[in-house]
Amino acid sequence: MAPFTRTILPLRRSSSATRATSHMMMSTAAAHNTMPPGFQATTARLPTFTLPPTITHSRHDHALGKALIAAWRRDGIVQIAMNSQGGELWHDAHRASRTFFAKPPAAKAACVDSQSYAGYIASGEEVTGGVADYSEIFTVTRDFGVGDPRVRARWPCHGPCPWPALEEGSEDSEGGGMKEVMGRYQRSLGEDGEKVLRLVEMGLGVGEGGLARYTRDGWHHMRVLRFPARNATNGKGKEGRGIGSHTDYGLLVISAQDEVGGLFIRRPNQDEKFANWEKSAAGLNEDEDGWVYVPPVEGVHTVILGDMMQYLTRNYLTATPHKVGLNTRERFAIAYFHEPSFQAVLKPLEEGCGGLAHEVAENTEGIHYGTHFTNMFLRNYPDRITSRRLVAEDRYSLLKRPELRTMGAVPA
Ligand SMILES: O=C(O)CCC(=O)C(=O)O
Numbered sequence: 001m002a003p004f005t006r007t008i009l010p011l012r013r014s015s016s017a018t019r020a021t022s023h024m025m026m027s028t029a030a031a032h033n034t035m036p037p038g039f040q041a042t043t044a045r046l047p048t049f050t051l052p053p054t055i056t057h058s059r060h061d062h063a064l065g066k067a068l069i070a071a072w073r074r075d076g077i078v079q080i081a082m083n084s085q086g087g088e089l090w091h092d093a094h095r096a097s098r099t100f101f102a103k104p105p106a107a108k109a110a111c112v113d114s115q116s117y118a119g120y121i122a123s124g125e126e127v128t129g130g131v132a133d134y135s136e137i138f139t140v141t142r143d144f145g146v147g148d149p150r151v152r153a154r155w156p157c158h159g160p161c162p163w164p165a166l167e168e169g170s171e172d173s174e175g176g177g178m179k180e181v182m183g184r185y186q187r188s189l190g191e192d193g194e195k196v197l198r199l200v201e202m203g204l205g206v207g208e209g210g211l212a213r214y215t216r217d218g219w220h221h222m223r224v225l226r227f228p229a230r231n232a233t234n235g236k237g238k239e240g241r242g243i244g245s246h247t248d249y250g251l252l253v254i255s256a257q258d259e260v261g262g263l264f265i266r267r268p269n270q271d272e273k274f275a276n277w278e279k280s281a282a283g284l285n286e287d288e289d290g291w292v293y294v295p296p297v298e299g300v301h302t303v304i305l306g307d308m309m310q311y312l313t314r315n316y317l318t319a320t321p322h323k324v325g326l327n328t329r330e331r332f333a334i335a336y337f338h339e340p341s342f343q344a345v346l347k348p349l350e351e352g353c354g355g356l357a358h359e360v361a362e363n364t365e366g367i368h369y370g371t372h373f374t375n376m377f378l379r380n381y382p383d384r385i386t387s388r389r390l391v392a393e394d395r396y397s398l399l400k401r402p403e404l405r406t407m408g409a410v411p412a
């Protein structure tokens with residue numbers, strides 16, 4: 001039975017046009033009884049924000065941007081209402097995900113590409129903080145044909161997305177198949193991501209485009225995830241391991257989860273310092289106190305922040321550490337990553353961000369996002385064919401080349 005039925009609760013939008021506070025409403029989800037067993041955590045009760053249909057830089061947009069920033073600095077995570085098509089798109093994507101993961105192991109294992117990190121990741125294949133995760137994943141990265149000049153030039157991580165073959169008349173082919181369904185959902189999340197970025201610019205007081213200039217030709221990607229029930233992991237390794245504590249790499253992570261529950265986050269905390277682009281934050285505080293359980297809420301996406309947001313804002317906004325616990329039932333979730341261009345070299349913002357009266361970034365050389373992304377995937381998938389080929393062909397050294405640091409230029 002599909003969790004979270006097709007009918008998404010109507011979210012009150014009518015009175016939200018004038019005051020930022022009216023964008024917030026308390027979640028009504030039954031939060032108490034979905035936390036996976038064996039975890040100690042408080043349970044978040046998060047306000048839900050509604051994004052405007054278009055960003056106009058009105059007073060209202062500025063106030064909303066400030067409210068979002070305050071919420072991240074307090075809670076480490078925000079909820080945004082799904083837009084008018086969002087519920088339907090999530091439902092279809094979630095259905096396509098269930099259909100994919102129900103395929104025989106060999107059919108899933110065939111969805112791998114040696115040049116891109118897109119495609120299937122079997123349970124136990126991903127490693128976070130040195131420990132295997134039991135999530136099963138289909139990663140969607142940008143789909144480049146083998147004739148694309150970037151693929152021919154052997155740019156790291158650039159290659160096709162190995163979608164499952166479309167079987168005529170099967171459940172797979174409904175709505176155009178997994179590729180079409182996920183594409184529609186990802187485009188919608190991309191629009192939300194761009195709106196959120198522009199609101200963040202206003203909230204931080206940085207000029208228009210201060211953040212969004214990096215997402216031109218953004219390396220947006222998506223992880224379609226299935227978590228087995230905790231007693232269905234064949235007794236492999238550490239019991240109850242879903243995904244270990246980590247921060248994600250880019251700017252924003254927009255996610256939706258089904259009704260089962262399993263996500264935990266850490267709130268920003270002055271005493272917990274990390275910079276994942278310098279030293280891995282994977283596994284950090286995994287077994288410490290202080291985790292906050294994020295219960296599933298129907299009709300919302302959650303938004304957390306990634307490493308590049310932390311770097312750009314010099315720790316004014318910090319990447320949100322999170323982990324996933326296995327529950328008594330299998331769980332499905334989809335996480336969309338709104339990212340800078342692969343070729344972007346990011347520099348810390350020089351304005352806004354609360355006056356920057358806090359940490360001064362040590363790395364003023366800038367961060368090449370493509371290198372950061374490649375490092376993260378090499379670390380998480382050391383044995384994947386893509387990692388082995390990348391190393392064997394010394395593709396890594398290309399990351400230094402000027403044509404990979406141009407914010408979107410394509411070699412001739
Ligand atoms: O399952 C979730 O809710 C989050 C998954 C996650 O952290 C990730 O894919 O990086």
Ligand SMILES: [Fe+2]
Pocket residue numbers: 246247248322
């Ligand atoms: Fe994550």
